[in-house]
Amino acid sequence: MDSDDRHTRDRNGVTRREFLKTAGGVGVGFAVTGLAVPRGLWAAPAPRATPRRGGQITFGSAALPASIEPHLEGADIYQRRKPLFYETLTWVDFDLAPRPMLAERWEERSPTEYIFHLRRGVKFHNGKEMDAEDVKYSYERVLDPKTGSGGRGDLIMIRSIDVVDRYTLRFTLHEPNATFLINLAGKYNAVIPKDAVRTGRELQQAAIGTGPFRVEAFEPNRRLVLRRFDDYWDRGKPYLDGITFQAIPDESSLVAGLRAGQIDMVQFESGANFQLVRHLRTLNNIQAPAIRWVVLDLAGDMEPTKNPDVRRAVGLAIDRDAVLRIAGNGLGQRLGVLPPAMTFWALPVDRLPNQKRDVARARELLQRAGLRPPVPLTIRNIVGFPSLAASLQVIADNLREAGFEVKVETVDIGVWIKDWIARQSPSTMNEWGGFVDPDQAFYRHYRQPPQGVDFRRWGNPEVDRLLDEGRRTLDRNRRKAIYDRVQMMLAEDPISVPLYAPHLLYTLNRKIKGFRPYPTGFLYGLRFVWVEE
Amino acid sequence: MLATLLGVSLIVFGLMRLIPGTVVEQLLGQSALITEETLRSLRAFFGLDRPWYVQFSEWAWGLLRGDLGHSWRSDRPVAALILSRLPVSAELAVLSVAWSLIIGIPLGIVGAVRRGSADGFVRIVSTLGLSVPAFWQGTLLILLFSVYLQWMPSLQWIPFTQDPLGNLSIMALPALTLGTATAAMISRMTRSAMLDVLGQDYVRTARAKGLGPRRVLLRHALRNALIPVITVAGVQMGYILGGIVVVEDVFSLPGVGRLLLDAIFQRDYPVVQGTILVGAALFMLLNFAVDLLYAVIDPRIQYQ
Helix, strand or coil: CCHHHHHHCCCCCCCHHHHHHHHHHHHHHHHHHCCCCCCCCCCCCCCCCCCCCCCEEEEEECCCCCCCCCCCCCCHHHHCCHHHCCCCCEEECCCCCEEECCEEEEEEEECCEEEEEECCCCECCCCCECCHHHHHHHHHHHHCCCCCCCCHHHHCCEEEEEEEECCEEEEEECCCCCCHHHHCCCCCCCCCCHHHCCCCCHHHCCCCCCCCEEEEEEECCCEEEEEECCCCCCCCCCCCCEEEEEECCCHHHHHHHHHHCCCCEEEECCHHHHHHHCCCCCEEEEEECCCEEEEEECCCCCCCCCCHHHHHHHHHHCCHHHHHHHCCCCCEECCCCCCCCCCCCCCCHHHCCCCCCCHHHHHHHHHHCCCCCCEEEEEEEECCCHHHHHHHHHHHHHHHHHCEEEEEEEECHHHHHHHHHCCCCCCEEEEEECCCCHHHHHHHHHCCCCCCCCCCCCCCHHHHHHHHHHHHCCCHHHHHHHHHHHHHHHHHCCCEEEEEEECEEEEEECCEECCCCCCCCCHHHHHCCEECC | CHHHHHHHHHHHHHHHHHCCCCHHHHHHCCCCCCCHHHHHHHHHHCCCCCCHHHHHHHHHHHHHCCCCCECCCCCCEHHHHHHHHHHHHHHHHHHHHHHHHHHHHHHHHHHHHCCCHHHHHHHHHHHHHHHCCHHHHHHHHHHHHHHHCCCCCCCCCCCCCCCHHHHHHHHHHHHHHHHHHHHHHHHHHHHHHHHHHHCCHHHHHHHHCCCCHHHHHHHHHHHHHHHHHHHHHHHHHHHHHHHHHHHHHHCCCCCHHHHHHHHHHCCCHHHHHHHHHHHHHHHHHHHHHHHHHHHHHCCCCCCC
16 A cells, blocks of 8 residues: 555545445446446445435535536536536546446447437436436537537537437447547536526526536525435435535635534645644545646747757756645655556656756756756746645746746736637646546647647647547557557657646545545545434 | 716726636636637627627616626626625624724824823834734734634624624624724824824813813814814725725625625626726715714814
């Protein structure tokens, strides 16, 4: 057992490794049958004690969304909570494999034709029974450019959706796509009743999903109150009667609330605050590897980082262990290109080039690029992300040693997003993740337009070719070889310099049992939670 | 007043559109695969594809009909959003002004009457009060009371009518934080006004007539010294309205300040415009009320 697994153990629960082992076994079982037909969606290891029905918890977090629109709202703070009340045809399990959710099973008639058989008796929160027309409508709404959903790109491989009968649908694709089943579970998707939308604004405040909880009250940016949905199709779940999400912007107030017992559970963004409560006997702490990473993204079309030698020099100048230790409070993992939590896909650091700090080599590369120190380099930072600011301090120091003169430019998130999606951002600190497949992580980020966005303007045709191939290839091992090559190329020419993958940090009252962290930070695990008397 | 409000609305409308980024980018997030078509759809959805003067005219026409518009992110009426948050901010403002008057006036009197060590103390305290930023003071108070002294008010807002004690325990620290700088300003103003008044002939006359020191101080000197103090308190309401944004954020209070801050970050133009306009109108009304108060304190002042 490595240190991460040691940390991950809930005092009364299971370790992540024990959990993944069992969940993996379940996954293999499904794969062998060809059709995935689980007895219950959450066929995961049973907690040691018997779960108890009832009880409510208050979950404190720094921010809550302004809207709960199922197909438009892209904020991470919303997406993490959305699976508690909205569901999709498939979901990606804790082992990062697609599993049935609202679809009971599917058949792959050909690489471009999938037949989905829906669960029967699934009710929406308004009492209506879900049928194939609702599913077709929901996915087509995301696909419709008029909707303006950010998830349209995830479904663009779909040529048509046809209703075969009340409980059966046919999805036809333009061409084979390796991530189709995963993307059906994408964060912008949700199955809603066909008649729920009239003006397009109804769902900003009220949710009509099929999830285990229904939205009882929602105050934008402040409070989200969920109540157990008694007609939930996975009988017996969830265990809790309700969850209240309370926004408390100041993390020191969250700490105080936990200590005073006013808050039962918190997901900390800051390692420092997590450490403040670690020693308290009334609380349990969970630390789990996450698919999320802090990164320095370089501008491929701006001086001086348009030169690959300069990009390599930047990568070699940075002491990533120090960044993890200082900025991440040591509560995370080093990563090469993909975070270790993407267990199957991530190449370990020792198999990738340019991973150790080498200031002398960095200076040589600057010289080879014809640049004389101090080389000016502007790095953008975003207001309100303490981990980025802390990382940037270490990076600026490291880069100065290698001959760069770092100018920090701090902007608010609105400015940052605008320039980022307009592909005009200078080199910038960034934190991204939430992906379960390398195609999701790489394609839109590094594939040149119009297929991808290539936010950093890398313009690498060889990577484009590999990413297209990886998307079309269905064999998992062949895909692995393709994405290994992409990772090698990203390490050789670091247009992105991954710094560390911060752990998911949860602190919860000891009476809360059965919580399982999900690698992307989505709160699927709250479906299993129960409260001890 | 109408001209001022029109000016404020134009400035706010213009400023919001000068800040880079719109609600569209906020909504999409950083990882979305965005096409021109998607951007066009969303811009049209929020009406951002129309010229600014058309957008302004629509908003202004709504204002004339008493409609502040709907929030772009939550689709709730802006007026309802403001009204739901107003009681929190109003209570915070009233408590902080009360706190600043309760602390500031006696401190100012002590400073004026007891020249020497007490006056020195008052001057140091008021300088400190003016110098400490509210966000820093607020964080220190949270740390002191909740982390070290383990005294933690409810994190869930409780209206005064529902549980007065619970409500006041939530509001005490924010009001203290927000009122400190105003208290310092009022104590300085009271001290200097009192020093001025205490040297006047009518105070000397009152003393010569054999009135007790307390009566001279409170009935004759203080009442006359209060006019500039009230002017300062009125002007300070502007500071308090601004400070509410910071203090509500630090103490997680669900007031208008938090509403405004969230709306700015989310580029929710109707909410920002509506909130600032209502804030400006309130500020003008407060100043008007202060003007009326002069006549109550000083009978020599009469309005035609």
